[in-house]
Amino acid sequence: MRRLVLCLFLACAALSAQPGDYDLLLRNGRIVDGTGSPWYRGDVAIAGDTIVKIAPAITQPAARTIDVGGMVVAPGFIDIHTHARRGIFQVPTADNYVRQGVTTIVEGPDGSSPLPLRPFFEKLAATKITPNFASFIGQGSIRTAVVGEANRQATPDELEKMRRMVREGMEDGAFGLSSGLFYVPGTFTPTAEVVDLAREAGRMGGIYISHMRDEARGVVDSVRETIAIGEQAGLPTQVTHHKIIGKMYWGKSIETLKLIDEARARGVDATIDAYPYTASSTSITAALLPAWAQEGGRQELMKRLDNPDTREKIKAESAALIRNERGGGDPRNVVAASCRFDPSLAGKNLAEITAKRGLSVTIENAAETAMWMVMEGGCQGIFHAISEEDLQRILVHPATMIGSDGEVAVFGENVPHPRSYGTFVRVLGRYVRELKLLPLETAVQKMSAFPAQRLGLPDRGVLKQGLKADIAIFDPARVADTATFEKPHSYAAGVSTVIINGEVVFDKGAMTAARPGRVIYGPARKEQR
Ligand SMILES: [Zn+2]
Numbered sequence: 001m002r003r004l005v006l007c008l009f010l011a012c013a014a015l016s017a018q019p020g021d022y023d024l025l026l027r028n029g030r031i032v033d034g035t036g037s038p039w040y041r042g043d044v045a046i047a048g049d050t051i052v053k054i055a056p057a058i059t060q061p062a063a064r065t066i067d068v069g070g071m072v073v074a075p076g077f078i079d080i081h082t083h084a085r086r087g088i089f090q091v092p093t094a095d096n097y098v099r100q101g102v103t104t105i106v107e108g109p110d111g112s113s114p115l116p117l118r119p120f121f122e123k124l125a126a127t128k129i130t131p132n133f134a135s136f137i138g139q140g141s142i143r144t145a146v147v148g149e150a151n152r153q154a155t156p157d158e159l160e161k162m163r164r165m166v167r168e169g170m171e172d173g174a175f176g177l178s179s180g181l182f183y184v185p186g187t188f189t190p191t192a193e194v195v196d197l198a199r200e201a202g203r204m205g206g207i208y209i210s211h212m213r214d215e216a217r218g219v220v221d222s223v224r225e226t227i228a229i230g231e232q233a234g235l236p237t238q239v240t241h242h243k244i245i246g247k248m249y250w251g252k253s254i255e256t257l258k259l260i261d262e263a264r265a266r267g268v269d270a271t272i273d274a275y276p277y278t279a280s281s282t283s284i285t286a287a288l289l290p291a292w293a294q295e296g297g298r299q300e301l302m303k304r305l306d307n308p309d310t311r312e313k314i315k316a317e318s319a320a321l322i323r324n325e326r327g328g329g330d331p332r333n334v335v336a337a338s339c340r341f342d343p344s345l346a347g348k349n350l351a352e353i354t355a356k357r358g359l360s361v362t363i364e365n366a367a368e369t370a371m372w373m374v375m376e377g378g379c380q381g382i383f384h385a386i387s388e389e390d391l392q393r394i395l396v397h398p399a400t401m402i403g404s405d406g407e408v409a410v411f412g413e414n415v416p417h418p419r420s421y422g423t424f425v426r427v428l429g430r431y432v433r434e435l436k437l438l439p440l441e442t443a444v445q446k447m448s449a450f451p452a453q454r455l456g457l458p459d460r461g462v463l464k465q466g467l468k469a470d471i472a473i474f475d476p477a478r479v480a481d482t483a484t485f486e487k488p489h490s491y492a493a494g495v496s497t498v499i500i501n502g503e504v505v506f507d508k509g510a511m512t513a514a515r516p517g518r519v520i521y522g523p524a525r526k527e528q529r
Contacts, residue, residue, distance in 0.1 A: 182215065480492070
């Protein structure tokens, strides 16, 4: 209601705007408004943090005018899946995102969020950041706090406690519940327990978003589970970073997308997000060691790796994961992104690291090396095990939006997945312009109006009078990713200007001093800001 009143007020303010009232005027734009409608030519006037007028030609003067010279003027992109809390305090300007036109980043995916959320939001609000910032509350973080990393059912008391923590997370401002059922302790969580917690989030206006239990052999069943959780708990449900891992399972996206279509046809609000790369990134431990070996936490894992019997079992299962799943069938398809115990390993593949340790390069020896890396302290890895066909099929599906699964990068540090620098511009450059896989307007809609609708942001994601002025301006003939797996620290090309809450944060190839980013709170937080 308050938002409605605010919008009415802003609309009135727009109607009464006098010459010179505008703070910023964007002239000669090719407006791609986010709704998916064909682009049209127009000017955009901004006052304060709000779009106050869009018209074919606005002639009144403004404090500042930018002639965009026929470039695309689009809503700023909303990234629904990021691990931005790792870097936002180190790099509050989030250059790698903003330079792509991303104006809002969402944390807390994969079941992992700050807990509790309120102090995290307070710290964030006290930090001057450039992009807007939102978060989910994580099922895994909650279960770890209440049950630990044990493979067992929660007691009724524990379940009640977890329900309460979901409610608190929503009251603190989460946009819903995320899960990472692939990870510990998500993998130990029965579906019914997730349904129970998701129902709490749904009652308070939240959504459910899941890194599924299995993205390889069990991917079809995992999509079924994700749909069932939304259906039984009565809330929107989203398969996050949807992909098919492992050559043996390539092509399964035909089945998974059919399940999504069928669910939607019977009224289940099931959606997807995806990034445009054929490699994923997570820890070597989660990707290449079986979950049972991780039960109870790192100490227990180390004990199992020290015990000859369990070590052999772990090694056999790790070899199978390298052969059929995230290892992509070849140790060269696994690359270290960062290893705290030895930063020099970043960028080297598992075959090279195995050889460096004096072992012949076999899948069994690669499993030995993976276990060694885990024992030394663990590494983040990149896993080339996704097919281009599945990627494209998922990307063009109408229920798919774009999300990076990336992080706020510290420029030059480690050899991370290029998705943090390139996701959005790669879709616009490679998949829209070069491969003509989807129209520009559709791609922009998947990056702006669609995620805004999914989160329930009524005032962002579309270029329209009365909405917040989050805007990305780019050259459709030049927009591209330049970050590669070998050299990921490379900014987007072809984006000329980025505006957040009415302030120019990036222009003519450089970040400005403005840091207008806001913490955006979910539907159940009483005081909005
Ligand atoms: Zn994930």
